[in-house]
Amino acid sequence: MEYYVAKVRLQKYMTIRELSEKSGVAKSHIQKIESGEAAPSLEVMCRLAEALECDLSELYKYK
Numbered sequence: 001m002e003y004y005v006a007k008v009r010l011q012k013y014m015t016i017r018e019l020s021e022k023s024g025v026a027k028s029h030i031q032k033i034e035s036g037e038a039a040p041s042l043e044v045m046c047r048l049a050e051a052l053e054c055d056l057s058e059l060y061k062y063k
Helices: 005-011 015-024 027-035 043-053
Strands: none
Touching: 005 015, 005 027, 005 043, 015 027, 015 043, 027 043
């Protein structure tokens, strides 16, 4: 599974710092998710989707 957090974040012209502040998810954790180093929980992905004002499904890509 791939995560499209960075793609959606950049489409919204948002920095990692802004996303972190808006979602309450640590900046370092977001960086790890975007680089593929971390597999986030559903709760974290829901918080990111809410902060990005997008559907949760936009943040996932199934191979």
